Amino acid sequence: MPTFGFNHVEFLLVAALWTLGLSAIAFIGGGILGFVIALARVSSSALVRGLAGAYVRIVQGTPLLILLFLIYFGLAIVGFNNLPAIIAAGAGLVIYSSGFLGEIWRGCIESVPKTQWEAAECLAMTRWQRMTRVILPQAARIATAPTVGFLVQIIKNTSLASVVGFVELSQAGKLINNSTFQPFIVFITVAVIYFLICYPLSAWSRGLERRLNVGRR
Amino acid sequence: MTYEFDFSSLLPYWREFAEGVWLTLQLSAISTVLGFVGGALCAIARADGPPWLQRVVGAYVEVIRNTPLLVQVFLVYFGIAILGIRIDANLAAVLALVVNVVAYTCEIMRAGIQSVHKAQIEAADCLGLTKTQTYWHVVLRPAIERVYPALVSQYVLLMLASSITSQISAEELTAVANRIQSDTFRSFETYIVVGLLYLALSFVVRGAFSVFGMLVFTRRRRLGTPL
Amino acid sequence: MSAVVKLSNVHKSFGALKVLDGVSFEVNRGEVVAVIGQSGSGKSTALRCINALETIEQGSIEVCGHAIHSDKLDKRALRLDVGIVFQSYNLFPHLTAEQNIMLAPTCVRKLGKKEAKDLARECLARVGLAEKADHYPEQLSGGQQQRVAIARSLAMQPKVMLFDEVTSALDPQLTGEVLKVMEDLARGGMTMILVTHEMSFARKVATNVIYMRQGKVWETLPGHQLENPSTPELREFVGSEL
Numbered sequence: 001m002p003t004f005g006f007n008h009v010e011f012l013l014v015a016a017l018w019t020l021g022l023s024a025i026a027f028i029g030g031g032i033l034g035f036v037i038a039l040a041r042v043s044s045s046a047l048v049r050g051l052a053g054a055y056v057r058i059v060q061g062t063p064l065l066i067l068l069f070l071i072y073f074g075l076a077i078v079g080f081n082n083l084p085a086i087i088a089a090g091a092g093l094v095i096y097s098s099g100f101l102g103e104i105w106r107g108c109i110e111s112v113p114k115t116q117w118e119a120a121e122c123l124a125m126t127r128w129q130r131m132t133r134v135i136l137p138q139a140a141r142i143a144t145a146p147t148v149g150f151l152v153q154i155i156k157n158t159s160l161a162s163v164v165g166f167v168e169l170s171q172a173g174k175l176i177n178n179s180t181f182q183p184f185i186v187f188i189t190v191a192v193i194y195f196l197i198c199y200p201l202s203a204w205s206r207g208l209e210r211r212l213n214v215g216r217r
Numbered sequence: 218m219t220y221e222f223d224f225s226s227l228l229p230y231w232r233e234f235a236e237g238v239w240l241t242l243q244l245s246a247i248s249t250v251l252g253f254v255g256g257a258l259c260a261i262a263r264a265d266g267p268p269w270l271q272r273v274v275g276a277y278v279e280v281i282r283n284t285p286l287l288v289q290v291f292l293v294y295f296g297i298a299i300l301g302i303r304i305d306a307n308l309a310a311v312l313a314l315v316v317n318v319v320a321y322t323c324e325i326m327r328a329g330i331q332s333v334h335k336a337q338i339e340a341a342d343c344l345g346l347t348k349t350q351t352y353w354h355v356v357l358r359p360a361i362e363r364v365y366p367a368l369v370s371q372y373v374l375l376m377l378a379s380s381i382t383s384q385i386s387a388e389e390l391t392a393v394a395n396r397i398q399s400d401t402f403r404s405f406e407t408y409i410v411v412g413l414l415y416l417a418l419s420f421v422v423r424g425a426f427s428v429f430g431m432l433v434f435t436r437r438r439r440l441g442t443p444l
Numbered sequence: 445m446s447a448v449v450k451l452s453n454v455h456k457s458f459g460a461l462k463v464l465d466g467v468s469f470e471v472n473r474g475e476v477v478a479v480i481g482q483s484g485s486g487k488s489t490a491l492r493c494i495n496a497l498e499t500i501e502q503g504s505i506e507v508c509g510h511a512i513h514s515d516k517l518d519k520r521a522l523r524l525d526v527g528i529v530f531q532s533y534n535l536f537p538h539l540t541a542e543q544n545i546m547l548a549p550t551c552v553r554k555l556g557k558k559e560a561k562d563l564a565r566e567c568l569a570r571v572g573l574a575e576k577a578d579h580y581p582e583q584l585s586g587g588q589q590q591r592v593a594i595a596r597s598l599a600m601q602p603k604v605m606l607f608d609e610v611t612s613a614l615d616p617q618l619t620g621e622v623l624k625v626m627e628d629l630a631r632g633g634m635t636m637i638l639v640t641h642e643m644s645f646a647r648k649v650a651t652n653v654i655y656m657r658q659g660k661v662w663e664t665l666p667g668h669q670l671e672n673p674s675t676p677e678l679r680e681f682v683g684s685e686l
Contacts, residue, residue, distance in 0.1 A: 061373075061419035063380035065391055066412045073404040077220045119534035122495060123548035123600060124523035133547060137538045152283065159285035160381070170287050183295030191284045191292065198283035 004182045009189065015172030016193050022158045022168060025090045027151055030097020037102025042109050044127065052102070059099025064160050068092040072164040089161035097154055104150060108143040109135060145208035152198045152205070159194075169193060224406050230397050237393030238414055244307070244389055245376040245422070248314035252375070253368070255315065256322020257357075263323060264330045265352075274323065281320035286381050289313050294385040310382035310389070318375050325367045329360030362434050362444045369426040373419050380415070390414060447506070448473050448604055448635050449494060454503035456489060463489045464500070465659035471604070471652075476636045478646035478667065481656035482681065487639045490656070491606050494637065495528050508603050524552070527602035531609040533589045535581040541568065541592045542577040545599045553600070567595035571625045587618030591625055598629075605629070607638035643685045646670060655681065 040052035059067070072088040080087075112135050120130040162171035173190035177183050227234075263274045281289070293313040297304045333356050341351040361368075383392035390411060398407040431438050447470040456464040463486045471477045479487040492498045493505060496512050496519055505512035508525040535544050545564035549555045555563065568574050571591035581589050590610055597605060607626065611619040623645050630636055630649050640646060646653050650667035655678045663675045673679045 058416060061377070061416040062412045063377040063391065063415055065380045065383070066394075066408055066415060069394075069408040070405070070412060073398075073408060077405055115530065115532060115534045116536065118497060119530065119536070120548075121519075122497070122523055122526075122528045123596070124520045124552045125548060126520065129551045133551060134536055138536075141538065156283075156285040159287040162287075163384075170285060170291075173288070174291065177291075177295065181299075183291065183299055187288055187292045187295065191280075191288050194284045194288065195280060199279065202279070202283055 002180055004176065004180050004185050004189075008176050008180070008186070011176065012169060012172050012189060012193060015167060015169045016197070018166070019155065019158050019168040019194075020197070022086065022089060022093065022161055022166070023151070023155045025086075026093035026097045026154045026158065029090065029094035030101055030154070033094060033098035034101030034105060037098055038105035038109060039131075041102065041106040056099050056103050059095060060103070064092065064096050064157055065163060067096055068160060068164050071095075085161070085164050085166035088164040089158075089166040092164070093154065093158060093161065096157065097150075100150060100153070101147065104146050105139070105143055108139040108146070111142055112138045142212065145205050145212060148201055148205040148208060152201050155198055155201075156194065220405075222406060223403060224410070226401050226403050227397065227406055227410060230401075233393050233397060234390070234410065234414065237388070237390035237411075238418065240307070240388055241376065241379055241390040241418065244310055244314065244379045244382065244387070245372070247311050248318055248375060248379070249372045251311075251315045252318030252322050252372075255319035257326055257361075259319060259323035260326035260330060261352075261357075263327050278320045278323050281317055282324065286313070286317050286378055287384060289317055290382055290385055306382075306385050306387045307389075309385060310379070310387035313382065314375065314379060317378075318371070321371050322368065325364050325371060326360065328367075329364035330356060332363060333360055359444055362437070365430055365434065366443075369423065369430070372426065373422055376418060376422050377415060446473075447471060448475075448508055449637065450504075450506045451490070451494070452504045454490070454493065454505060455501050456486075456493065456498065457501065462659050464493070466503070467656070467659070467661055468503075469654055469661055469664065471635060471637055473635055474633045475651040476630045476634075476638070476649055476667075477652050477654060478650035479637065479639045479654045479656060480641070480643070480646060480681070480685075481662075485656040486659040487656045488608055491528075491608050491637060491639050495526050495606055496522055497528075520552075524600065525603045526606060527597035527600055527604070528606040528608065529590070529593050529597055529610050531612050533581070533586070533593045533613075535589055535593055535596070537581050540578050540580055541573065541584070541595075544581070544592060545596045548596070549599050563599050564595075567599045568592070570598065570628070571595045572621070585618060586614050587621045590614065590618075590622045594622075594625055594629075604635045604637065607636065607640070609639050609641065611640070611642060641685065643670065643682060657681075 037052050037055060040048050041056070043049050043052070068088065071092045075083060075088055075091075116134055116138065117130060120134040125133065158168055159170035161168055162174065167175070169190055173186050177186045180186065259274050259278070262270045263278070264271075266274070290310070290313040293316065294304075294306065294309040297309060297312075337355050337359075338351060341355040346354065379389055380391035382389060383395060386392055394407050394411040398404040401407065434444075436444060449471040451470075452468050454464050454467040455462075465486075467486070467490055469477070479490065481487045489498060493500050493512065494507055496517060500513055503513065507522060510517060510522045510525070512522070535541075536547070539547065542561070542564045545567055546557075546560040549560045549563055550557065565574060565577065568577055571594055573588060573591055573595070576584060576588060576592070581592070584592065594610075610626075611622050614622065619642070623642060626636070626638070627645075627649055638650075647667050647670040653665055653667050653670055654661055655663045655665075655673070655675075657677055663673060663678045665673060665678075670682060673682060
């Protein structure tokens, strides 16, 4: 039986790059879709608000694991049998991220005081102008810290992509464990790599939050 | 090409689904209770314990919050096995979930404890309350009430995240689904059913928590305003 | 002379609470009208109705030819004619004083950047804050923020300006500098409606004073007559405020 060695660490580090790549896809895709969801959640149309609300509830009420299975088997049903694993994994994580980011950002938009809407309205600005020129710039400042915080959640949750056959950091760890059966050293190494990626982001998010609170006094 | 949906072949498995739901609820309930107690103790230690303990708890919270639950589950399950102790997958699942949720609870509760104004503690002091009385009545209870919504969200997430323990074959809902879909070859239908079951569970759990909150926090019930 | 603002028998309730109970008054071009009264007398609500920030249940309001009570009201066109300044300033915190003023002229009036900048400078100079153009709201005192808010409203060249208790959140010292700006505006011929607690300002500057009580116009009198009210309620109110 092989023992855990340098080549295994190298394998893990390469897998960690896949974790980062998948996280980037989830964050960018989920960010775009989530932004649309956030805008829809504060739309003036009750129907649009309701649909976006239902979307958020469904995404937040279903485990990511089930979401990934649904997309994987759903794609197979519509005829995509041999797609690379990253497609299903990416799609699942994009949907998952959009549900949560959309809700985080809605909160940020709504935390801008109503009086700011009113002041902009009284300057004869259109709804779109009010949103883009007055509300969103202020919401963006509030949103930075929780968004960076959620990025950590995304990175950790890419570990579930293994269920659709995507080899990222956790799955790589599992493969090594299957051959060496040294779970402690293998999974602690995996955990350390995750920690090294996530901790700086968590610390940054906290720093941003502190600065915002000081700014607001 | 068209796909023929067939949910009827899942019908004979209703008992398995029900058992999966039941085990998921049990896993979540046990983890929530233990996680709440453990998290509260950690939060107290983190906020008001001796400096060395504050550091230890702080490090624990950071490690858990910055590594995936899946890796924690693997570490607990395979780790204990390698120590030569035979352990049931369900027990390993509970252990891993508790270790995880204690850290999150601790962080949420600490924020609550820190939100209690110093003047409140001074006021209680001046009224002659003992340290423990002050801590319970003036710090902890309002802190819990204030962070209750955040805790509820965390525990609903925990219920959903318990699906991850299917990866070490704990017999909860997702593991049941994995088995049924390989028996029936009706994968998509199986996961739709299970997805809906989780959705229903998350509504039920959230509802149960809000009823519980109404019973416990009389102020919120009477005034309808958050503390 | 035709009225710029005309309220006729306006009624409004918040739930069971009747806030405006048949309010009627007119404001002509170049007039300064001060609305006074206890808190809860409906004066701020009346002002907000004039700018269509609140809807009314009965009666009619005409502002610069816009029918506020109508379903077909073009709110944006109305707001091009009416400026409003709030008690809490409501400056945009992410923009400098100058950018606060430039925003609406560039995106609503479609002015070029250069023209808008010149306009902003000019308006800031009018409120005596030319040197604060690059300051963010949080770097300014309350009085200065309120003057920037006035300049921001002024830059849209409104036909009527509404002031909603604009000095209520300010120290007495800072109140003076804001009132000075408003007095200059009045002398320049701006049509103004102000809800205020500043009796001496109302007496000095207002063409007419409207005393509101229990959602009604209780008494109307010229500003310089404020010390000689005809109703005992206004006499008592003026006595308590002076």
